[in-house]
Structures are given as structure tokens and as C-alpha cells.
Amino acid sequence: MAEMTVQLVAVERRLWSGKATSVVAQTTEGEIGILPGHEPVLGQLVEGGVVRIRTVENDLVTAAVHGGFLSVTGEGVSVLAEDAELAHEIDVEEARSALTDSDDVARARAIARLRAAGHSA
Numbered sequence: 001m002a003e004m005t006v007q008l009v010a011v012e013r014r015l016w017s018g019k020a021t022s023v024v025a026q027t028t029e030g031e032i033g034i035l036p037g038h039e040p041v042l043g044q045l046v047e048g049g050v051v052r053i054r055t056v057e058n059d060l061v062t063a064a065v066h067g068g069f070l071s072v073t074g075e076g077v078s079v080l081a082e083d084a085e086l087a088h089e090i091d092v093e094e095a096r097s098a099l100t101d102s103d104d105v106a107r108a109r110a111i112a113r114l115r116a117a118g119h120s121a
Helices: 092-098 104-116
Strands: 004-010 014-027 030-034 041-044 047-055 060-073 076-086
Touching: 004 047, 004 060, 014 041, 014 060, 014 076, 030 041, 030 060, 047 076, 047 104, 060 104, 076 104, 092 104
Parallel strands: 004 076
Antiparallel strands: 004 014, 014 030, 014 047, 041 060, 047 060, 060 076
């Protein structure tokens, strides 16, 4: 099975790194799927997006990602987020309460957090 090195990093910490078989992310140009051997690309992540990484062990790592970049090189994939939360770290009730926020960015983040945690908005 083909694999690639992937790292998911936010400004304050590394959330996940390891070997993966695929990465799916939402960029300003649309959703992009990355498989091993993908051509080099640089994409800007959307505010309030979700990144999904399928590990070589067939586990799914899901994160709510708020801005940043996705970089694909011959060495692997780097997801460099301004802010990100892994699905199991998300407080679903807090995210639900943020849906009523009048700020569009806060609402987009809340929706992404709920989607990453496997809940609907």
C-alpha cells in the first residue's frame, strides 16, 4: 500500500504526524484529496474547514481547521493551520452555543467543529 508522511500543525502545537494513505482538506479553490505521489501543490485552507487524514492503520484523524495552508511536496503533506482542534478535543455543547454568535467567522468555526466531531449544525 502506498503511503506518505503527513503532519497537521497549528500555530501553537503539532496535532498529528505520521504515515497516511490519504488527506482531504477544504481549500479556497474547493475540496482537495491528496494520495501518495500527488503533484506538488500549495492551497489556502478555508476558515472553518475540516481536514481528514486516513492513516496507514486505516484510522481516521479528523480536525476542525481554521485558516492556514496545505502544502504537498515530494516529501509529504503539511497542513499548517492558524488554529485547529482534533475531533475528540471538541466540546460539542460549546460549539453548538457558538452557532448563535452574530460573528460570521465564529459561526463558521462552530460549524466546522461540529462537523469534525461528527455532529450536524
